[in-house]
Amino acid sequence: MNKCIRVPIQYAEKVRIELAESGRLDLKRKIKLIDINQRFLEIPVTEDIEGFETILQEDAEFYNKWQSLEDILRDKISPDELKKLPSGWQIIGDIIVVTIDPTIDHLKLMIAEALLKMYPSCNTVVRDLGICGQFRLPKREVLIGNNTETINKEHGCLFKLDVTKVMFSKGNLHEKKLMSNIGNDETIVDMFAGIGYFTIPMAVHAKPEKIIAIEINPQSYGYLKENIALNKVEHIVEARNGDCAELTPKGVADRVLMGYVNTTHHYLDSGIAALKPEGGIIHYHETTPESLIFSRPVERIENAALKAGKKVEILDCRKIKKYSPGVWHVVVDARIC
Template sequence: MKYKKIGDILILDNKYSDNNFDELSRKHNVKTIMKIDHIQGTKREPIYKILYGEETETIHRENGCLFKLDLSKVMWSKGNNNERLRIAKLVDDDETVLDMFAGIGYFSIPIGVHSNPKKIIPIEINPNSYHFLCENIRLNKLTNVTPILGDCMMKTPKFKADRILMGYVKTTHHYLKIAIDSLNKGGILHYHETVPEKLINTRPIERIKAQAGNRDVELLKINKIKRYAPGVEHVVIDALIN
């Protein structure tokens, strides 16, 4: 049986067979056991079933950060924890960071905790995720984070940034042009994509270059996050754009 523990809630995969949830809750010291079938829509809302307990709100601790969330309303991507810390350690003090598809602050909170940029601007479309984003800013006592509720397609062009995070997959490439247009000269783009293994070294960077127009694009790193599906990888492209 595979599982992941988020705060004091246990998430079982779809192949669970153990029905003794009371014993399982004591073993893992959790108040609730859930199954999340899938995440749907642009607002990344979970389709779930509660197997034990009632409460779905918890506080999860990761990399020295606190994340308050309700697993019946918002998603948690546990597989990206190393990437969240990697990005946080790249940010310089004088930077303005724009975090597209910010969720509950998966990237913005670690950046605020582990570095001290001039400004962090997370944009999130889901009101529930935005609520917990604001909660997590307060919970981690961050003063340089200005959250924005709205669609990245509409909100991103209102800002200019030195570093832009695009922590979303499947349709992220549709937002590349507005992200690049909002990136200052010499800025860094962190672009997430799910891509067939044979295209990892070509398709993501070609998509970036196609939307950059006359701007010069330098590939800094291709970082593999995790297997997304058979033969498909979730990768992050770090690109310097002048």
């Protein structure tokens, strides 16, 4: 499917760069100028982009003869198999991560070879088989290549990771960019830091006074430490390895990031306690049934604040992406005082 977004021409180059850095710019297709009462650039993308309406591009123009995965494999597989080919994948550094329907398992190597034809700058193809365990570790099968460690560039930041050991989501680039613009001269606690998804952009761009980044998964923590050094923000970020319930400091933060989902509400007491006595802002992430957007996360924040003897002002509520059928990943920004 030839997905694209339409961006007013004065903003298009900035958006194009961000999409290229996050690996979501479709490099096979050309950017087109569209004039519909206003001049737009139609930018080809590999997936839906938050903050934009994603549409199907008509009369797409391609840079090379390989227009799509279907075009490469059309004469090699059956029509039924053709319909089951993956319609999207992630490019992380020089690694392609793809989900393949189990019913066409026998085609996995053929699919991997075709993807490398489409992306000659990549050298490894990895099949995504879901996530498992407390640390939400990726289950992945290497199809072609032997190097699963890479460096991904995104929004002017470098993220080193092993795609078979830690997760890397490109679906919340807008939220990362938003966080990178706030926190100047503040003390920030990032309670679920991972490899530095929010910590690194904030440290690089917002220049806070200090970030205390906490991560329980030893492997993610190892890459967090490497990424702090890679981005030269050791003077800003203090990394801690362990459980947020035990390692979150009290009474020091102007701002607290709670960027985990599923069980984040269990840590709200710790997040609120981390704020300075005069208060501060919490960015609270949660996976919420569609019927409870945004009532459940707001209610949980209000209850936790009440328990701590604090007041709440809801500053913003945002949808990040669809997490599963009927469930949304959302963020609530709240001032606690």
